[in-house]
Amino acid sequence: MSTTISNNGLPKLPQVASQPGNGAAAESSAGVLASEAAPTRADDQLKLTDSAKALQQAARTDATPVDSQRVERVRQALADGSYKIDANRIADRLLAMERQLGGVDKS
Numbered sequence: 613m614s615t616t617i618s619n620n621g622l623p624k625l626p627q628v629a630s631q632p633g634n635g636a637a638a639e640s641s642a643g644v645l646a647s648e649a650a651p652t653r654a655d656d657q658l659k660l661t662d663s664a665k666a667l668q669q670a671a672r673t674d675a676t677p678v679d680s681q682r683v684e685r686v687r688q689a690l691a692d693g694s695y696k697i698d699a700n701r702i703a704d705r706l707l708a709m710e711r712q713l714g715g716v717d718k719s
Contacts, residue, residue, distance in 0.1 A: 660668070689695035 686695065
C-alpha cells in the first residue's frame with residue numbers, strides 16, 4: 613500500500629544544498645550537486661503504522677462529518693446572544709476525559 617503525504621497547505625521550503633556537518637550532498641568538482649547527478653533509487657519505501665494512517669485519515673477535511681444544520685443553529689444563537697454555556701456539563705466531561713486518559717475510568 614502506498615500513501616501520499618501532502619504538505620497540508622504549507623509552503624514548500626527550499627532545500628539546503630550543502631552545509632558542513634548536515635549530511636547533505638556535497639558538491640562535486642564540476643559544481644553540480646551529487647544528489648542531482650545521482651539517479652533516484654526506486655527501492656526506497658515508507659511504511660506507516662496503523663496509528664499514523666488513522667491520524668492521516670482524521671486530518672483529511674472530507675473525512676470529518678459536519679452537521680451543517682447544528683453549525684448554523686449555534687452560529688445563530690451566538691449572533692442573537694441566546695447561546696448558553698453549561699459550565700457543569702463541560703467540567704463533568706473534562707473530568708471524565710481526564711479519568712480515561714489517566715487510566716482510572718475505562719468507560
